[in-house]
Amino acid sequence: MGAQWKAKGKELAANAKGKLFGRLAKDIMIAARAGADPAGNSRLRLVLEQARKVSMPKETLERAIKKGAGLTGEAVHFEHVMYEGFAPHRVAVMVECLTDNVNRTAPEMRVLFRKGQIGTSGSVSWDFDHVGMIEAEPAAAGADAEVAAIEAGAQDFEPGEDGGPALFLTDPTDLDIVSRALPAHGFTVVSAKLGYKPKNPIDPASLSAADLEEVEAFLAAIDGNDDVQNVYVGLAG
DSSP states (O other): OOSOOOOOSHHHHHHSHHHHHHHHHHHHHHHHTTOSOGGGOHHHHHHHHHHHHTTOOHHHHHHHHHHHTTOSSOOOOOEEEEEEEEEGGGEEEEEEEEESOHHHHHHHHHHHGGGSEEOOTTTTGGGEEEEEEEEEEESSTTOOHHHHHHHHTOSEEEOOSTTOOEEEEEOGGGHHHHHHHGGGGTEEEEEEEEEEEESSOBOGGGSOHHHHHHHHHHHHHHHTSTTEEEEEESBOO
């Protein structure tokens, strides 16, 4: 949760696929500005790998590449905007948006932050590290995340829960190098991107069940906004 908040529960997960495809399409369009050929565009290659992992329709994927690369004649204007502040109970939050209209997104964020507190630029980002984040799952029995992290050049790793993907953390400039190296050490990359990791995360156990429920409800509302790409939260675990 400290690396990136994700909605919980089967119902939320079932409703999230369309939203996920929409977010990936934005990422593809932004990446494709540097070229439509993934062989020469590492950022695009990483996003495309993630899109294929979640079975994004090929037509949607190809349309996003062409649109981002300017091959369709359509102009793509997305601004990258970060909003910082606190969820209820002083839990730090960084919200990453890609928007075609900041004048729409900004007031929507202010409304969503009413149950917490919106801050100015830098108000909580000082307490987060900007890192490469690679989710990867063991491709074979006996694959060791610690060994893979060392051999592939990752800075750190967090083991997966209940057999789920491990999280490998890298220097931002090493994201592509490490993601390419991990398969040789027994791990299949699920996703790879830049993100934010809290330096001093709050232990969820320090919050009451009711307080934690308030935080989760706040995060779910933020994540439900169409312009939000990622939500990074100062909670451990």
